Amino acid sequence: EVQLVESGGGLVQPGGSLRLSCAASGFTFSSYSMTWVRQAPGKGLEWVSYISGSSEAINYADSVRGRFTVSRDNAKNSLYLELNSLRAEDTAVYYCAREGSYGSASRGIFDYFDYWGQGSLVTVSS
Amino acid sequence: DIQMTQSPSSLSASVGDRVSITCRASQNINNYLNWYQQKPGKVPKLLIYAASSLQTGVPSRFSGSGFGTDFTLTISGLQPEDFATYYCQQSYTTTWTFGQGTTVEIK
Numbered sequence: 001e002v003q004l005v006e007s008g009g010g011l012v013q014p015g016g017s018l019r020l021s022c023a024a025s026g027f028t029f030s031s032y033s034m035t036w037v038r039q040a041p042g043k044g045l046e047w048v049s050y051i052s053g054s055s056e057a058i059n060y061a062d063s064v065r066g067r068f069t070v071s072r073d074n075a076k077n078s079l080y081l082e083l084n085s086l087r088a089e090d091t092a093v094y095y096c097a098r099e100g101s102y103g104s105a106s107r108g109i110f111d112y113f114d115y116w117g118q119g120s121l122v123t124v125s126s
Numbered sequence: 127d128i129q130m131t132q133s134p135s136s137l138s139a140s141v142g143d144r145v146s147i148t149c150r151a152s153q154n155i156n157n158y159l160n161w162y163q164q165k166p167g168k169v170p171k172l173l174i175y176a177a178s179s180l181q182t183g184v185p186s187r188f189s190g191s192g193f194g195t196d197f198t199l200t201i202s203g204l205q206p207e208d209f210a211t212y213y214c215q216q217s218y219t220t221t222w223t224f225g226q227g228t229t230v231e232i233k
Contacts, residue, residue: 013165013177015203035222038169044213044224044225044226044227045162045164045170045213045227046224047215047222047224050222052222057220059220059221060128061221095169095170099201100172100175101202102175102176102179103176103202108156108158110157110158110175110176110179110217111158111217111222112160112172112175112181112215112217113160113162113170113172113215114172114181116169116170117169120167
């Protein structure tokens with residue numbers, strides 16, 4: 001059974017830092033790209049960051065680029081998100097999600113987020 | 127970034143109704159479009175990928191259609207467990223973007 005378990009959330013002051021972790025099990029972690037998605041209280045979903053299976057490809061949303069850093073440790077089946085220079089607008093539940101895919105190079109490869117963790121709440125407030 | 131716009135933002139419907147939610151992309155995304163369902167306090171769940179492919183385990187009353195910039199999620203015969211918020215998401219680029227969500231409420 002695929003499981004993703006986030007940890008590391010909490011209350012932090014504006015300008016502060018936090019590190020989120022996501023422990024994966026039930027699948028070959030290194031074979032999958034992973035993402036972080038966040039959801040501010042009462043708001044919709046916002047994609048935050050992406051990292052490929054071997055960490056060769058990384059991407060960020062404009063809203064967090066330069067402040068957040070995604071990484072992974074395939075030996076530990078773990079995904080991380082380092083949050084720096086935090087702002088009030090970063091307050092959200094942060095989900096890690098597995099990127100599944102379907103298709104072929106000739107017909108197109110379709111990506112989607114097929115498994116999600118339960119989320120970790122980050123609150124930025126003084 | 128590609129902008130995704132859903133309509134309506136919310137709707138009220140009764141059990142058994144046929145419900146349609148529209149999602150429009152700001153540029154052509156072929157059929158790189160996914161749909162998710164999120165119930166209050168719960169984690170998002172993948173319903174449909176590649177615009178019309180049903181994720182394993184999702185009831186057949188859910189269907190998706192569309193290509194290019196205009197897409198539709200249809201629920202044929204709304205069930206009590208379907209009252210939730212639905213999000214579209216484009217996967218045409220690796221800066222994924224979601225629609226703002228459509229909440230389906232009980233009439």
